[in-house]
Amino acid sequence: MEPVGEWPALTAAPVRLAIAPARPTVATPADPGHDLDADTVRRVWAAVEASTSAATKAAYRSDWARFSAWREAGGHVVLPASPMLFAAYLMEAAAERKTDGRPAFGAASLTRWSSSINQVHTAAGYPAPGRSEVVRRALSGVRRTRKTPPKRRSPLLLADVRRLLIAMGPSMTVWPAGMAAHRDAALLLMGFAGAHRRSELVGLRLSDVTVHPADGLHVRVRSSKTDQEGQGVVRALPYGRDPLTCPPCALVRWRRLLLAYVEDDGGRPAALKHLHSRGSSTKHVCRDDDATATATVSKIGAVDAGGQDPAGDDGGGGERWLFPTVHKMGRPGKVMTGDAVAVMIQRRAAAAGFTAAQVDLLGGHSLRSGFVTEAFRAGADAHSIMRQTGHRDPKMLEVYAREFTPLVGNAVLKLDL
Numbered sequence: 518m519e520p521v522g523e524w525p526a527l528t529a530a531p532v533r534l535a536i537a538p539a540r541p542t543v544a545t546p547a548d549p550g551h552d553l554d555a556d557t558v559r560r561v562w563a564a565v566e567a568s569t570s571a572a573t574k575a576a577y578r579s580d581w582a583r584f585s586a587w588r589e590a591g592g593h594v595v596l597p598a599s600p601m602l603f604a605a606y607l608m609e610a611a612a613e614r615k616t617d618g619r620p621a622f623g624a625a626s627l628t629r630w631s632s633s634i635n636q637v638h639t640a641a642g643y644p645a646p647g648r649s650e651v652v653r654r655a656l657s658g659v660r661r662t663r664k665t666p667p668k669r670r671s672p673l674l675l676a677d678v679r680r681l682l683i684a685m686g687p688s689m690t691v692w693p694a695g696m697a698a699h700r701d702a703a704l705l706l707m708g709f710a711g712a713h714r715r716s717e718l719v720g721l722r723l724s725d726v727t728v729h730p731a732d733g734l735h736v737r738v739r740s741s742k743t744d745q746e747g748q749g750v751v752r753a754l755p756y757g758r759d760p761l762t763c764p765p766c767a768l769v770r771w772r773r774l775l776l777a778y779v780e781d782d783g784g785r786p787a788a789l790k791h792l793h794s795r796g797s798s799t800k801h802v803c804r805d806d807d808a809t810a811t812a813t814v815s816k817i818g819a820v821d822a823g824g825q826d827p828a829g830d831d832g833g834g835g836e837r838w839l840f841p842t843v844h845k846m847g848r849p850g851k852v853m854t855g856d857a858v859a860v861m862i863q864r865r866a867a868a869a870g871f872t873a874a875q876v877d878l879l880g881g882h883s884l885r886s887g888f889v890t891e892a893f894r895a896g897a898d899a900h901s902i903m904r905q906t907g908h909r910d911p912k913m914l915e916v917y918a919r920e921f922t923p924l925v926g927n928a929v930l931k932l933d934l
Contacts (some may be wrong), residue, residue: 555911565640580633597638600649607631607652611659624660631656671878672887672921673862675762678709682761684869692785693847695792696774701861703771704840706764707736708858708884710754712906715855715881717741722836723775726768728803729753733765741907752905756803765803779837785847855881889914890921 553561566574587606588595598606607630613621628807631647638645647650673681682702687703688694707726708718717738725737734754741750757763778788838852853861859881885906892902899911908914924930 540633560807576629577633577636580630581637584630584634596641597643598634598646600646600651603631603634603646604649604652604655608659620663622657624663627659628656655723662719669920670880670882670886672884672890672917673705673709673866673877674887674891675709677866677887678705678884679762681705681865681869686797687864690792692789692792693702693845696778696788696849697843698766699771699774700840700843701865703767704858704861705753705865705884706767707734709888710764711736711752712885712902713738713752714741714885714889715858718858719838719840719853721839721856723772723839724836728765728769733803734768750907757799760799761802763801763803766771766801769802769805769828775837775841775849778847788847886917886921889917893918893922893925 536642552756561737570576583608584598585595587609588598588602593602600763607627610622611620611624611627614622631652635645635647673871683703685702687700688698707713708715711717711734713736720739721736725739727735729735732753735754736754737749738752739749754764756765760766774791777783777791778785780787840853842851842853843849861877862881863876863879863885866879867873871879880921889902889906892905893914899914902908902914903911906914918925
């Protein structure tokens with residue numbers, strides 16, 4: 518990760534801050550650390566930079582750039598910011614309106630800005646202005662006066678996922694649509710049964726998923742939103758009774774097709790041959806002889822002499838992405854993005870006959886929320902749900918319960934209405 522700005526006024530040695538996009542006007546902190554040599558300072562900041570994900574740092578940079586421009590336009594010192602001036606900045610943004618009269622920035626955006634500016638200040642050795650009482654109360658006032666409920670993505674329940682899969686059925690044996698259809702079927706079922714976040718799904722490599730003889734799929738999630746240090750976790754996705762909604766079957770079908778394309782430069786002819794000989798989707802394939810075999814590195818992403826993957830993916834040491842993009846001509850490419858997952862779900866839902874209003878409420882989180890909702894309706898308790906979702910606090914599950922399963926465990930059902 519590349520540092521973005523030097524702060525020569527902060528120390529005698531060059532100190533770098535990954536979230537600062539420019540050289541702001543700064544005041545000298547009380548402890549400049551003159552006794553540290555340049556190499557030591559550089560190592561410390563390298564570790565600090567590695568502690569935050571790339572997406573978070575990008576948000577910090579954007580938020581800090583906006584705040585810096587506002588402060589410098591007023592001729593103020595950018596760093597440190599006084600709590601009152603920072604509160605004034607947030608309230609000015611809160612007062613901005615779109616052409617239709619709605620707020621230009623939501624309370625969640627203002628809260629994130631506060632967190633970003635806090636990070637810059639604490640990293641530079643200054644008190645965080647967003648933690649002051651005046652800023653906290655100002656943000657609380659914005660939330661109280663607006664009282665707008667958050668827009669939550671609708672859950673995709675098992676019946677919904679089945680509906681999407683049935684609609685995809687005719688394209689499963691057609692080239693090149695069959696390539697994307699098999700990928701999407703595996704992604705939908707694994708995302709639902711594994712309660713995966715979309716970032717977890719697109720981060721999977723082929724070697725991260727194995728078919729266990731007794732359990733079904735073992736999915737190794739290398740890192741996640743709540744596991745930034747990459748300790749990893751294994752989630753089990755059981756065998757299904759119905760071949761259509763069996764996660765191991767969907768994975769095996771997609772893996773066979775993907776490997777047919779990439780192995781030994783088989784390409785389109787090999788994948789096309791596999792599509793035509795794949796057999797009926799009404800039969801299980803998860804117990805076949807090759808289903809539990811672990812794909813070798815040489816099969817799932819060999820790199821050429823120049824270090825590039827034949828299908829356009831560097832593969833991270835020879836490991837191919839499980840869910841790559843699929844070109845309109847059927848060629849697998851680079852890894853999907855989280856946004857691409859959301860677009861795919863909406864596209865498949867529209868093709869399955871969902872209304873435009875229903876499609877608009879779907880997104881990448883719909884699979885995860887669908888698992889929680891379906892599990893609550895099936896009588897699962899919070900602890901068992903958290904084992905699959907990885908939630909650390911059952912309070913978050915209460916949000917799903919209130920929003921999507923309001924009658925589960927509700928005393929109103931005991932009334933003789």
